[in-house]
Amino acid sequence: MEANTSSLLSLTGNEARDEIVRAAAEVFMEFGFAATSIDAVAERLGATKGRIYHYYGSKAELYFDVQIAAMEKLIREIEPIAKGSGNAAERLEAMALRHTTILMEDLSMQKVAVRGLERELLGAVAARHAKTLRSIIRLRDDYEQIFAEVIDDGIRDGLFVDLPPRLATKPFFGALNWLTVWYVPRRLQTVEDIAEIARTLTGCAMRGILKGAHP
């Protein structure tokens, strides 16, 4: 047993855990945290509980790892864009486009992550996992902050409507993230279909905060 504890970053290098996380993400997405049994995850793996509990100490820990993996992927992909070139509007649009695309490509994990820490956890398992919980909330906050800063840039440049950045982030994320509620991947869905949806959502979100001269 290597350093599995506090696995906030060290998923890499452990293929077995990765496979479990992917399977767990699917089942969690389908049924939510409470309604998902470890046995169900094991079955999807073609294995039994033993395999899961060998790598994870509890159901909550497994759930957390799904969240962490999802958030890290988002941050890893979007942060470079935020720090890249272009004005605030161009960068924000590129970020939104990529963000939306990831949501659809990686739907199972992202759906779990985006929905946020369902309240059931905050109340129930909170005490025992308070530390991990904080890390996750921190990750979510960091991610939102990446957007908030670009938005702040845009506001100061007079590109975006004049709102508190943290507040402006909400409807912006909303327009994008809401897709985790309604989007159902269709068979025969091409890459272009996904791109089309991403462009549409990004378009609405961008117009929502762009300071344009409306008639």
Place this chain on the structure above:
Amino acid sequence: MEANTSSLLSLTGNEARDEIVRAAAEVFMEFGFAATSIDAVAERLGATKGRIYHYYGSKAELYFDVQIAAMEKLIREIEPIAKGSGNAAERLEAMALRHTTILMEDLSMQKVAVRGLERELLGAVAARHAKTLRSIIRLRDDYEQIFAEVIDDGIRDGLFVDLPPRLATKPFFGALNWLTVWYVPRRLQTVEDIAEIARTLTGCAMRGILKGAHP
């Protein structure tokens, strides 16, 4: 025992059921369907299971009634606005404003409803309650349709961007409904605070679909 079955419309006139529904909404919102025990709902009522099972045949039935009550309230309030006077943009804005306000005023019920039928139900309890499930999905669809039609009007009048109405509805609802994810009612929150948030969200959502001349 009067005609409790198929209570899709007849909540009115039954104060006892109403009280149960309100309590249930709070607990369901806090913990989700699966993690909410009937005992927990009963405790919030200062009663025991007996009281609940006297009026409801199952936990699912109770959950459904929360959804129905929430959706009916929305439809009841927004439909008149949709059929009212003003051009599409004016009506849509008024609808969004009222919609958002209801979400905040009635957060517990609406949060449960907006989150949608968590997948856990579709798979698990589906068979036994297939009929009720269809009614609820129908209600949600009807509600979205109210918006879709106004949006369609706006598109044909050249007010809104040219998108399939059903698709345009998604980011629009997203910008508004996302508040059920992040909004936490604060003590000392005045009516004006709520109105302020409603205006901000509505503003972003409207700009998102308005065909404006962006610089």
Place this chain on the structure above:
DNA sequence: AAGGTTACATACTCAGTGGTATGTTCGCAA
């Protein structure tokens, strides 16, 4: 090759929960 460790599977415990069966109280009609 012997001992140890990893990576699981199997078998079991036990608390929590949905639902039911059975009281019990109270209002009301005859």
Place this chain on the structure above:
DNA sequence: TTGCGAACATACCACTGAGTATGTAACCTT
């Protein structure tokens, strides 16, 4: 006043599911 049903409370059962304890086969090390 009596009886009866509505409106609950109490007691109980059956089952699910998280977590654990124990077995075991393969592999790795020396």
